[in-house]
Amino acid sequence: MNLAILLILVATLTFIVTLMVVRHLLRAQNRQLAVEHLKVRVGLMQVFKTRKEDGYQGCGWCALGRALGPKTSKEMEAAQQQLSRAGFRQPNAFGAYFFIKYALVIGAALLMVVLWSWWAISPIWMLAVPAVMLLLPERVLIYLGNKRLARINIQLPDFLDMSNICMNAGLSYMVAMKRVTQELREIAPEVCGEFDYLLDQIQLGVPRTEALRQFAERNPTKDIESLIQMLIQNEKLGSSISEAINEFSRRMYLNREQLMQEKAAKTSAKMALVIMPFLMIPYLILLLAEQMVQFGRSF
Numbered sequence: 001m002n003l004a005i006l007l008i009l010v011a012t013l014t015f016i017v018t019l020m021v022v023r024h025l026l027r028a029q030n031r032q033l034a035v036e037h038l039k040v041r042v043g044l045m046q047v048f049k050t051r052k053e054d055g056y057q058g059c060g061w062c063a064l065g066r067a068l069g070p071k072t073s074k075e076m077e078a079a080q081q082q083l084s085r086a087g088f089r090q091p092n093a094f095g096a097y098f099f100i101k102y103a104l105v106i107g108a109a110l111l112m113v114v115l116w117s118w119w120a121i122s123p124i125w126m127l128a129v130p131a132v133m134l135l136l137p138e139r140v141l142i143y144l145g146n147k148r149l150a151r152i153n154i155q156l157p158d159f160l161d162m163s164n165i166c167m168n169a170g171l172s173y174m175v176a177m178k179r180v181t182q183e184l185r186e187i188a189p190e191v192c193g194e195f196d197y198l199l200d201q202i203q204l205g206v207p208r209t210e211a212l213r214q215f216a217e218r219n220p221t222k223d224i225e226s227l228i229q230m231l232i233q234n235e236k237l238g239s240s241i242s243e244a245i246n247e248f249s250r251r252m253y254l255n256r257e258q259l260m261q262e263k264a265a266k267t268s269a270k271m272a273l274v275i276m277p278f279l280m281i282p283y284l285i286l287l288l289a290e291q292m293v294q295f296g297r298s299f
Contacts, residue, residue, distance in 0.1 A: 062092040065099025082138070084218050085145035087190065089197070097137065104133040148190055149221050155188035156223060157256070159195070160249040167242040174199065194219060209235060223252060 070076050076094075083093050112126040159180060166176035178199055181192040194215065201211040209232055216228040230248055234241050 061099045062095030064095070065097065065102070066095035068102050069094065069098035081217075082141050082145060085148065085220075086141050087144070087148050087193070097141070101134070101137040104137065105130050108133040149219060151190045152194065152219060153221055153223055155184075155191040156227070157249045157252040159184060159188060159191050160227075160245050160252075164242055164246050164249065167245070173241045173245070174202070 070079060079097070080094060083089070083097060088097070109126070109130045112121070112129050115121050116123070116126055162180045162184065163173065163176045166179055167173055171179065177195050181196050181199070185192045197218075198211055198215045201214070202208055206214075212228045212231055212235075216225050227248060230244050231241070233239075234244050
């Protein structure tokens with residue numbers, strides 16, 4: 001019991017110290033926001049307003065997580081890339097991710113210590129559970145990113161078809177994509193969000209070729225890389241984008257149909273493995289029944 005009281009005191013002191021650190025980080029963040037306000041005061045008030053609303057203002061735990069996160073630019077870029085692929089692009093997502101990650105580790109370690117003091121669990125669990133909690137958030141993030149990329153690949157042909165229809169009606173391909181993102185936002189939020197981000201980058205002055213390359217980096221799939229290469233090539237050569245998109249979407253539909261046919265062909269073999277025992281048992285009973293009866297009569 002003395003150990004439990006000591007752990008409670010340590011946890012209380014840790015909470016107080018954490019609260020003080022968070023308050024200090026919040027004050028530093030407010031000062032930084034004030035400096036940025038002065039920098040963007042001329043003509044960019046909306047940018048500052050959006051950043052202030054979506055940033056770390058009012059999210060002390062996110063600021064703490066950012067302070068606990070990686071410090072090198074390479075590690076920060078890798079973490080941001082994973083968060084972006086999973087669909088977390090809010091400014092506070094980076095800090096929130098690392099706060100959740102280390103909070104799980106500390107919480108698991110404290111729980112294992114309490115269980116060890118009360119029920120004398122194996123020390124292996126005291127090391128294994130925090131280690132699992134340290135690796136679990138990254139694996140969950142990778143899983144969410146892969147699921148999101150799969151949904152984007154499924155939604156992409158329909159998006160391109162509707163964009164092609166708008167281009168045939170006389171719209172440019174940028175305006176057509178903007179219109180389609182507005183129409184399909186509720187049905188296909190993932191692919192519409194990606195193209196919205198791409199169009200916003202271009203409107204803010206990012207070169208179109210660079211924005212397309214960043215689009216491919218955020219969504220590293222074979223279909224999207226092929227689409228981006230096609231768009232960049234058409235951008236350089238000045239050929240018809242409508243025909244290229246139409247041909248690309250048809251090829252995607254064809255690949256999807258071939259994949260479904262391949263899965264259907266494999267299904268029959270998988271079903272045979274399940275059905276075969278149920279077919280063989282009655283056959284063996286009919287085949288061996290007479291011999292078994294004669295064998296039983298011989299005794």
